[in-house]
Amino acid sequence: MVSTESETQLLLNSLNTALVTVDRSLRIVYANHAGEALFETGMKQLQGHFLPDFFLPDTIETTRLKAAIRKGEDFTENEIKLAFKDNRYVSVDLTVTNITTANGPGLLFEVKRIDQQKRITRENLQNAQHYAARELVRGLAHEIKNPLGGIRGAAQLLEKELPEQHKEFTRMIIEQSDRLRTLVDRLLGPNSLPRFEMSNVHQALEKVRSLMLVDSVNPISIVRDYDPSIPDLRIDPDMIQQAVLNIVRNSIQALNEHNTPNPEIQLITRIERQMTIQSERHALVAKVKIIDNGPGIPADIKDTLFYPMVTSKQNGSGLGLSISQTLINHHGGKIDVDSHPGYTKFVIYIPINSKETGDDE
Numbered sequence: 001m002v003s004t005e006s007e008t009q010l011l012l013n014s015l016n017t018a019l020v021t022v023d024r025s026l027r028i029v030y031a032n033h034a035g036e037a038l039f040e041t042g043m044k045q046l047q048g049h050f051l052p053d054f055f056l057p058d059t060i061e062t063t064r065l066k067a068a069i070r071k072g073e074d075f076t077e078n079e080i081k082l083a084f085k086d087n088r089y090v091s092v093d094l095t096v097t098n099i100t101t102a103n104g105p106g107l108l109f110e111v112k113r114i115d116q117q118k119r120i121t122r123e124n125l126q127n128a129q130h131y132a133a134r135e136l137v138r139g140l141a142h143e144i145k146n147p148l149g150g151i152r153g154a155a156q157l158l159e160k161e162l163p164e165q166h167k168e169f170t171r172m173i174i175e176q177s178d179r180l181r182t183l184v185d186r187l188l189g190p191n192s193l194p195r196f197e198m199s200n201v202h203q204a205l206e207k208v209r210s211l212m213l214v215d216s217v218n219p220i221s222i223v224r225d226y227d228p229s230i231p232d233l234r235i236d237p238d239m240i241q242q243a244v245l246n247i248v249r250n251s252i253q254a255l256n257e258h259n260t261p262n263p264e265i266q267l268i269t270r271i272e273r274q275m276t277i278q279s280e281r282h283a284l285v286a287k288v289k290i291i292d293n294g295p296g297i298p299a300d301i302k303d304t305l306f307y308p309m310v311t312s313k314q315n316g317s318g319l320g321l322s323i324s325q326t327l328i329n330h331h332g333g334k335i336d337v338d339s340h341p342g343y344t345k346f347v348i349y350i351p352i353n354s355k356e357t358g359d360d361e
Contacts, residue, residue: 012032013032013033013034013273013274014033014274015032015034016034016112016113016274017034017110017111017112018031018032018034018035018037018038018109018110018111018112018113019031019032019034019035019108019109019110019111020035020038020046020051020108020109020111021099021101021106021107021108021109022051022065022106022107022109023101023103023104023105023106024066024069024104024105024106025050026050026051026052026062026065026066026107027048027049027050027051028046028047028048028049028050028051029047029101029103029106030043030047031043031046033273033274034111034273034274035111036273037272037273037274037275038090038111038113039054039084040084040086040088040270051065053085054084054085055082055083055084055085056083056084056085059082059083065096065107068096068098068107069098069105069106069107072098072105073098074095074096074097074098075095075096076093076094076095076096077093077094078093078094079091079092079093079114080092080093080094082111087343087345088338090113091113091114092111092112092113092114093111093112093114094109094110094111094112095109095110096108096109096110097110144180144184145181145184148177148180148181148184149181151173151177152173152174152177152178152181155170155173155174155177156170156174158170159171159174193330194235194236194239194330194331195236195238196234196235196236197234197235197236197237198232198233198234199232199233199235199237200230200232200233201230201233201235201240201269201286201288201350202226202230202269203237204235204237204240204241204244205224205226205244205267205269205288207241208241208244208245208248208267209222209224209267211245212245212248212249212252212265218255218256218263220252220255220263220264220265221262221263221264221265222264222265222266222267223264223265223266223267224266224267224268225266225267225268225269226267226268226269227269227270227271229271230269230270230271230286230352231352233286233350233352234353235331235350236330236331239327239330239331240327240331240350242323242324242327243323243324243327243328243335243348244288244290244324244348246320246321246323246324247290247320247321247324247335247346247348248265248290249320250320250321251265251290251292251294251344252265254292254294254295254344255292255293255294258294258295260293260294260295262293263292263293263294264292264293265290265291265292266289266290266291266292267288267289267290268288268289268291269286269287269288269289270287270289271284271285271286271287271352272284272285272286272287272349273285275349277332277333277334277349277351278332278334280332280351282351282352283352284351284352285333285349285350285351285352286349286350286351286352287347287348287349288347288348288350289345289346289347289348290345290346290347290348291343291344291345291346292343292344293342293343294342294344295341295342296339296340296341296342296343296344297337297339297344305321305337321335328348328349328350331350331351332350332351333348333349333350333351334348334349335347335348335349336349
């Protein structure tokens, strides 16, 4: 049976390996969906552009590639890092093969992201650890709430028996009991189920942006770069807004505490194709990136960043990111983080169901 062109295209787009072809002048001719995901842009923005323009200087050896075309030589390199101009560093295995098309000789790049498999393994471990930590905290919180109620009740009864000059002590006990009760409730995290509805994720982002422009003491530039092709998603808008708000607030605190010059936060949305989240494969995923140019996340808390009570902030509770993780988990999604000095990127992934796109396949 001979495959049609559309079937061939469907097959290429279903691959995890990024396929990118260039002509003899190293201008991009084609990229499959995994290739578009590698560059984090669409085919319209790739086609006809000079391949090295997407990378930091010295990442792509143009002389070697042109020599490979001229001599008809193929080559493979393992565990190399691609440094993109948007500050992304991707570990890959790379195979470069000579091809001949109707337009003459060119190269086929097969790019297998080895960081993806490592990330999936790390995510599975972190999810298990996060779940265990949350269950431990929940257990402790419930154990604290019971005697706390008894202490508060006893203080209220005692207040009725004491003279007025001593009641300030029972009031202090009641106030501190209420404060601890609030902290325990926050430790327990969101206890309500999502109220799903069809909603545009950009509406939630715009509400966060408006809140931050009003709340921020120091002027911080908030740059938007939205993909209008993202369809309405089946989400709880309030939960998505809270998840993003917690991350943005962390960014603003970090920028303010370190007096970052020209502080900036970017809100970027894109579509990711063929992605695995929590061991489930999704054809389409909405991606929300929150990027700041602050000091970066300290290395000693990177692996436990989403655990309750973990924070690098002077007055932080360490609950914001843990709550964000829980809220996104309710949507079958996940949160990734990449950080180094001068750059921190949180990425929220939310699956797009076929019903949301109108695709019945």
